[in-house]
Amino acid sequence: MNCLIVDDNKIARTTLKQLASQVSDLEVVGEASGALEASNLLRHRPVDLLLLDIEMEDMTGLELTRLLGERRPVIIFISAKKEYAIEAFELNVADYITKPVQPVRFLQAIDRAREIIASNQEQVNIQQDAFLFIRDSNVVKRLGFDEILYAEAMGDYVKLHTTQKFYAVHCPLKAVEERLPAQQFIRVHRSYVVAVDKIDSVEQGTLIIGRKPVPVADAYRAALNKRLNVL
Template sequence: MNCLVVDDNIIARTTLKQLVKQDKDLLLAGECDNAMDAYRRIIEEPVDLLLLDIEMEGMTGIELVKSLGDRHPIIIFTTSKKEYAAEAFELNVADYITKPVTPARFLQAIEKAREILRSRRQELKVEDDSFLFIRDSNIVRRLKMEEILYAEAMGDYVKLYTTEKFYSVHSSLKEVEGKLPESKFQRVHRSFIVQVGKIDTIEGGTLIINRKMVPVADTYRAALNKRLRIL
């Protein structure tokens, strides 16, 4: 689960980063000291979880969540004030932690976030992981998972590449990711998801699938290496 830490207090950010690193299921995607930078980062490179302060200069944490709309990441608010709790939970956040954040309280909140993530993915996934249905022009077509080499975000569309051709579907990469089985696919860049079993080679920040080059972002490199069990 990729997470972004957003807090204008460097000590609070350091504490949260240390707690994130202690959980093997969490991957630190980065940190921001204000909500505006966090907004731009999330739009460019979506994350699963946001560890978010509320009272910050410029844009508050609550305003950030509202600006992201229904497709915001899972939110855990971490704040020194209790009075925002009612408003925060109206935004369907996972949890609301009052600082200082203790390890036990952090783990409790993360477990709630895991449950929400599992639920979201279950809602988006098809019942049979061997195929999915896509709308190709005016035709709804069944596409075998095994045929998909990788997916690439292109504006409001996602291209699904197979050995012989590609299909363009009107969707976000996040939505497509939710419909692809985690056992086979891995996000490697804000714009790319690959079928791990189709990777031929990896060199530096690039991997090769069917003679096509796909970039690997530093944010996802550790998770990919762990998945591949490189010797």
């Protein structure tokens, strides 16, 4: 587990480094005296954990947390003030420690962060599966994501089209979309989700995929063009 310490007080940073050095699986890979400096560091070297102060001159720790968005590291706030705690926990941080930091309290917070990081990694591993299981008649079949050309909503069913055939599964298109990896698939119509790398061409509101036309709704066209990175 590696971490970045962000605090505008040098003594506070030194204290946190000393505490972190007592945790065998925690490595301090950097420190920053402000939120903007931390943001720049994270662009070049992502970390697992942020030990983050709140009141800083350039930007607060709360503002930095919002700026980093969903892909932010796990965060432990460390502040001299208690009044930010409710707002901090609304941002789904791992913990909130008040200064002066007590060693036992620090270790408790690190334990929470470690559990969250392990849980996140487990979820990533699940998402890295390259297939899903579907029921084909009375047989459960493994269908690779790279086999799917597109998914088409048909009433209470979804047809998963491949180059050879299609499979009909009894569920809404939204449920299928959530199971398909977002880096490979995109919704182009309320009734269609397509594999981006299987698109052959797009013309006049219709794309061709596997020699079959698929409509592109106006509401999804801008997102599709952005995703295709058209020159």
